[in-house]
Amino acid sequence: MDEKKDPKTKTEVEITDSGPLRISGNFILKDLQRDRESVPGEVFLCRCGKSSDKPFCDGSHRNK
Amino acid sequence: MEIERSSSNDRKYSNNEITVYWKPDACVHASYCYRELIEVFDPGRRPWVDMNAASTIRIIETVDMCPTEALTWKWNDDEKNKAVGAEHTNHVKFRRPELMENDQAVFPEHPVIVKIMKDGPIIIKGDFTFISGGTEKEMFDSLISICRCGESDHKPFCDGRHRKTGFSG
Numbered sequence: 692m693d694e695k696k697d698p699k700t701k702t703e704v705e706i707t708d709s710g711p712l713r714i715s716g717n718f719i720l721k722d723l724q725r726d727r728e729s730v731p732g733e734v735f736l737c738r739c740g741k742s743s744d745k746p747f748c749d750g751s752h753r754n755k
Numbered sequence: 756m757e758i759e760r761s762s763s764n765d766r767k768y769s770n771n772e773i774t775v776y777w778k779p780d781a782c783v784h785a786s787y788c789y790r791e792l793i794e795v796f797d798p799g800r801r802p803w804v805d806m807n808a809a810s811t812i813r814i815i816e817t818v819d820m821c822p823t824e825a826l827t828w829k830w831n832d833d834e835k836n837k838a839v840g841a842e843h844t845n846h847v848k849f850r851r852p853e854l855m856e857n858d859q860a861v862f863p864e865h866p867v868i869v870k871i872m873k874d875g876p877i878i879i880k881g882d883f884t885f886i887s888g889g890t891e892k893e894m895f896d897s898l899i900s901i902c903r904c905g906e907s908d909h910k911p912f913c914d915g916r917h918r919k920t921g922f923s924g
């Protein structure tokens with residue numbers, strides 16, 4: 692069975708401390724801004740608004 | 756147009772065919788309403804809903820896009836509500852076929868849906884473990900909205916601030 696389709700996969704949504712939003716497990720990412728849809732398994736999404744690779748984190752939150 | 760006050764901050768707005776119910780406490784700032792129909796739903800205007808600015812069918816289509824109970828609607832003629840089975844509730848909205856058929860084709864077991872809203876927050880819907888500040892909480896059939904612009908006063912949650920700061924991305 693495709694691991695990504697395992698219904699027992701727990702989905703975690705984590706607010707990392709002063710960092711991105713981590714999501715892992717059984718989820719579908721629908722990016723309405725860029726009209727893209729994917730099943731990535733794990734993502735780190737920008738929460739500071741400064742990433743050059745939105746919606747993903749690129750570490751920009753560490754820069755002043 | 757009739758504007759009536761009801762309990763707390765809730766409002767309702769009517770034209771001659773339907774009444775739109777607005778529950779601000781339920782809003783997660785998904786922004787479907789004003790991106791779809793700014794003529795009717797303009798957050799910068801007071802009152803923010805103008806029921807005469809578009810056709811009833813356009814207003815219904817837009818209210819049905821709202822992912823929460825913040826916006827719902829009913830026919831003014833209660834007989835018509837019975838005919839459609841009072842289907843304008845949140846539960847029906849969550850089962851919008853254009854959303855569910857795709858998802859179920861991928862995952863029969865209801866995956867969590869993560870939506871990046873245009874110039875807006877991250878909307879997360881479903882059953883998941885929410886980890887924040889060192890604590891874990893099991894969420895069932897939940898809908899949360901996470902700030903993406905960095906400006907919310909209610910982090911990690913969205914408070915609608917992105918609209919005022921002109922967040923893009």
